[in-house]
Amino acid sequence: MRHNWMKLMLASPAILAIEALIPLGISAMPLSEIDQQDPVPEVAAIAQDTATPEPLDILEQINLYSQADLETGPLEQVNSVRELSDVSPTDWAFQAVSALADRHQCLLGYGDGTYRGNRAMTRYEFAASLNACLIQIQQRLDEGFNVLSADELNAIRRLQEEFAAELATLRGRVDALEVRAAELEANQFSPTTKLGGEVLMAPIHAFGDRGDTTAGGEDTELSFGYRLRMVFDSSLTGSDRLRARLQAVNVARLDNTTGTVMSRLGFDGESDNEVLLERLEYRFPVTDNMRVWLGATGWDYDHIFTVTNPLFEGSGDGALSRFGRRNPAVYRQPSGAGAGFEYKFGNVARLYAAYMAGNAGTPTSKNGLFDGTYSATAQLTATPIENLEVSLAYSNSYFPGGEVNVSGSTGSGNARRPFTNDVATSSNNLGVQASFSFAPVTVSGWAGWSLAEAQGSDGDVSSGDTATLFNWALNVGVPDLVKEGSLLGFIVGQQPKVISNDVSGREDPDTSLHFEALFQYPITDRINIAPGFFVITNPDHNSDNNTIWVGTVRTQFNF
Template sequence: MLASPAMLVIEALIPTGISAMPALSTAQPDPIPDVAAIAENAATPEPLDILEQINLYSQADLETGPLEQINSVGELSDVSPTDWAFQAVSALAERHQCLLGYGDGTYRGNRAMTRYEFAASLNACLIQIQERIEDLNALSPEELESIRRLQEEFAAELATLRGRVDALEVRAAELEANQFSPTTKLSGEVLMAPIDAFGDRSETIGGGEDTELSFGYQMRLVFDSSLTGRDRLRARLQSINVARLDNTTGTLMSRLGFDGESENETLLERLEYRFAVTDNLRVWLAGTGVSHDHLMTVTNPLFESSGSGALSRFARRNPAVFRQPGGAGVGVEYSFGEWATLYGAYLAENANTPTSKNGLFDGSYSATAQLTATPVENLEVSVTYSNSYFPGGEVNLSGGTGSGNARRPFTNDVATSSNNLGLQASFAFAPVTVSGWAGWSLAEAQVSDGDVNSGDSATLFNWALNVGVPDLVKEGSVLGFIIGQPPKVISNDVSGREDPDTSLHFEALFKYPITERINITPGFFVITNPDHNSDNNTVWVGTMRTQFTF
């Protein structure tokens, strides 16, 4: 006997032009953010497409958060039994189970609501009504008439909400069907650059050939996977063909920050896995190609990147501590809240080779610790200590950035250990960011050979000061100026291995975003007294790096 009246009620609830309501369900509607601020700031806007309005309010980001289901009026901090509408609010929550409030536990009943907020609340009530529709005695004729009028008044908004959900379901199904992987994200970067070096050469350093204009590229594909939601497995493939200018200029100081050669082959250049042990502790397992800047901050935010930072190799990070041997090993990061972070790492350059002068502990390695602090807003300071070791014939103490003596402080390239200290700082005060560092290395010969005695020591020093002006002419742009002294041997127990003069590094660049994913960075750097020797003539290096990201 109830079938016919029930059908009449259902038909009454579905206005003309709206598809049938979904099947009976106990599911609650998706929370809808409040956009009162948007409505209040729009004085007399031109009519917008309904879907466009839905997009606006659904993307609003308000501190109060989205609307949420309220099961009891007692959950609301701003509703009391003395309020004149207390009974109505209580009935919505406890009798009809369709009251929506804000995430901060307030109802804010004294403010106006948007039509979309009302549509969301009405939709929640309609869902509850569907569950009770079979029992007509649960609804009075007045309630049914109110429902009919509300359904007709907000038919467009309700239809748009349902259409939006349907569209999202279709889009989600499409993404699932065509996604690269359910656990892996693919990203990439391509660099292209014309490169040239200028200036007369000298016989006191190697090379001496004129540098011809060349064109180089670097391509990287990055695969980031998460297996637990609190970890990241990263594999990076690289193909690169950017000439090392030291082969023609004769000085490592002329190297670019993105040079290298792989003979156009694509190789696994980096592999690492990191995971969270606790909320404050994170651990890295490095498989290959991992360096210190991958594990810890280098406190040079505007210029550390090879694709969008400094053009030169030297100006990207403090070589005394961040150019020590890398490769495979382990790293840890412990956070002391927002004000300080402690890092530690042990990396070996040829860990996968089980022969003499290789492996985890017999080949080149570095053990590094760093404390980074942010004592005040926009100021970051870090102190880094590193102990490194190089077997005979493989010494590269300055990481390919300083003089020949700084690279190998002792004759005959004897086995060398080094204790390294770096001090770094960065301070941002609108519109300028200033950063810089100072680095010391105390090298010690480990064997006696010729004029070198075991225990002989040498001291290296380098420094840099960087000034950057971000967002100067366009958001994302950076105007940068860098001055510094590449690694120099300032004292040595071995005669003739001190650097006699001082080289200075001057660099200027301007990164300009053509689009969101294309940047160009024209710039140059100048090396005076290359290799810290005034007999060598000034070297100029110019390039225009173009970065594509995807």
Template sequence: MTKQFWNLIKVSPVIVAATFFAANSALAAEVNEQVTNVAQLSEAQDNNMSQVTSVSQFSDVQPTDWAFQALQSLVERYGCIAGYPNATYRGNRALTRYEFAAGLNACLDRVNELIATATADLVSKQDLATLQRLQEEFSAELATLRGRVDAVEARTAELEANQFSTTTKLVGEAIFAVSDVFGENRAVPAGEPTEDLNSNTTFSDRVRLNLYSSFTGKDQLQIRLNAANIVPNNGVSGTNMTRLGFDGDNGNSVVIDKVNYAFNLTDAVRVKVDATGAELYENVNNFNPDFASSGRGALSRYGRFSPIYRQGQGGAGLTVTFNPTGAISLSGAYLARTANNPTLNNGLVEGDNAIFGQLSFQPTKAFNIGLTYARTYQGNTVANNLFQSTGSTFANNPFGNNTATESNNYGVEATFQLSSALAISGWGGYTTADARNGANAGADADIWYWAGALALRDFGGKGNVLGVIFGQPPKVTGGSIKNVAANVELDDSTSYHLEGLYKFKVSDNIQVTPGLLVIFNPEHNDANDTEYVGTLRTTFSF
């Protein structure tokens, strides 16, 4: 600033009034930045200063401060001192010429108001002369500031006229995927003749549009539209172990596949009501943050998270999470897959259902562990599916078709961040299933599974992730069903799941993920050749 300015500032204490923008430069900063959406506009409005009537309203201004008397005089005499909404003045912030001009402009407006309301005697001739000279000194800055304010107002009007909704945000995701299955023979159950594996390279897509609405600021209504043509490749590979984590085919017809509403019952209790499309792995912590997402996580179905979170998938239900401290949380859920079906042995209570509970511990920010339990019931469906097509065919349907099945599922999951760039996660699970009717009524099955994942974050660039996942998909290891003659050879060997992928962040909205999935001894049958699934997934988010 010029020497002339510093001489002016000594003339009258009115000049000190303009320095309130040295502490309150949020408005000028917002004017300097381009407003691109309504959310930014709301944030800018929240940071606006509010007029005070007494210096005592400022929590950070004390009577011992060197400028206290000047501030007190200006508040009482001119009323052109403003503060932040949190009752602070922030008088030690740096001052720019634009900020000074903004404060000067506010004081000029206040002086004009005093003159117009016949209170001009409060303004001395000396103050008026000083203000006039300051107005001339800062005429360029004042003109620029007014121009920017006009531009912001015009932009604001345009955004308000064209915004999608005042309560709803539209969030989209589109996946383009190229994939193929390789191997000598198609996987078959033990004892069946081998078949050649004939697979073609595919190019397919999935598009999801999520409408997120909030009515109180602490609640969320989600409505999801989904269209896809990614055909699950178990048809050519002979095993669900080769399925991709984002597959699904509805002929690219747009359907509403998820509707739910979440809200805070109290500060410590969060409630989520699913009308359709309920998925436990979205409602509770699944302890695999780097790979859980279908669009930005693991490429395989098994590599995303423990199969225990697939219990009760797809229906309606209620999930409640109690988190009083942040270090310990308790979640409970009831999901009913056939809740919308009024026919016999269906509905909210009588049909397929899952009762779920999980206790999570987070003793440090780097370590998180969970203990999980789910009790499920599946009625006389044509083909029951204990893990929603994750693992061997025998593990998903050990008692045959048209058999009502109950299961108790136990799981332990953990995540350990060794550093900001290195994280490991894993899970183990045990399921005991019982047949309630049919030819195998009274039979039971013991099923085990486990996996571990390694994530190298920012590998090769900011936002990139190199991942490796290894484990054993669900396998029947015991129970009376293993003694049935026809099933003696089923799941007698062990399959292993090995997956390597590299999530490359092209931009904040584009991620490219190449990867290779290797299944050793598919269907837990060492007579089957190793199968490979090569995939290139590109995810666009908007």
């Protein structure tokens, strides 16, 4: 659609930007001056409705005009016509659109990369586009360029008068945003640091005990625990990340009453209600395919490696049990401080490696970065097809006498200390993990082996004695079952068990199975509730012990 008064401007490159806005479907002049030979009914109706408007506030005006075409989205600056997917050189207005972007730098498109040149535009959209061109023209005038003739100035003046209300509204909104932005900048937490946090609250109860002949076995009362975490993520270069996490936690370890670490929750811990620095690490890129981590404290393998258990690995939104989160054979080895890296082979595979020490900050014998508890782990993760991930991990670990914990506080007492706690122990560990998604179900699982070796002698234990540990798990999750963000999950497995031992009497006699069920439901975008339970049969892989039931309702608050 052309307008008679615009014919005076066709020959002017400087006004080409303004002319190109007019054919999009909205009148820049009163209806009485429009050429009625080629009407656009929808646009005419909108213009007629706004000819004698009732008094409306700004929001009502914006909402009224936005109904001309639903879900158009906000207008954004377009630097080149090549960014627009629906504009081609064969379009009749291609040169005009190109000029707006290339010559005048005032072309506006939609956030999805489209221009939508065939749809009617609202008066607010026209005003926004006109304002973008006026800003560019004003900048060129301020720079001393004589770019406009008298006729062009008159045309621009008429456009400004016609759209005075819309331009004033837009400028008012920009001014308000600038005021709010200035206030945020003046009161922001930090220009380089982002603060996030999580609070967990949960009633907890355990039923059953291991038996009267072993440690523990006291009656377990209903308790209520909490965990608070505050995470500070800072970037010094724009591509790195310095993460500090503060934590206060009071979630009782159930092994203190049940007598077995098989009953531990995935989010337990005690800090006497004190807020402590629980994690400190720095991550930075070396190349486009390689990132390096430096951990000072609280650093663990799931912070750098993918543990190939996507639905259940989190302590706040994953499995309820400690065992159900990840393969303990490789991901529960000594951790705390160290260094590691990730290298990507395109989108097909990733290589991880890390070294961690449990007491790196203590400069005494059998401690420090290399003389105390440590682990060195490497993992290759592959995604051969879109919905399948597999990983193979190997870890070597060492525990001085008095600090032996081969199975990472899961499994039986024999699995934790195959040769008693007083004998220094080394361990070679292998883990195989896989996860496969086929809507709406995701199935994950793992198998883990540990070959422990005594590094000293004590009583019946001789240096060089070995013990073999084994564990496995199968997880089934159904995400978004009744609501987006919900999760129905089932976990079954065998916690670490000593299946052979050179030391007589330190093999596990029976087999314990772990059964777990949970349902996570998002009450809001920031509040999740997850009732669930898990069952331990033959605790400590001993049929003389009674079955243990653990129930909880974990509630997560994110901020």
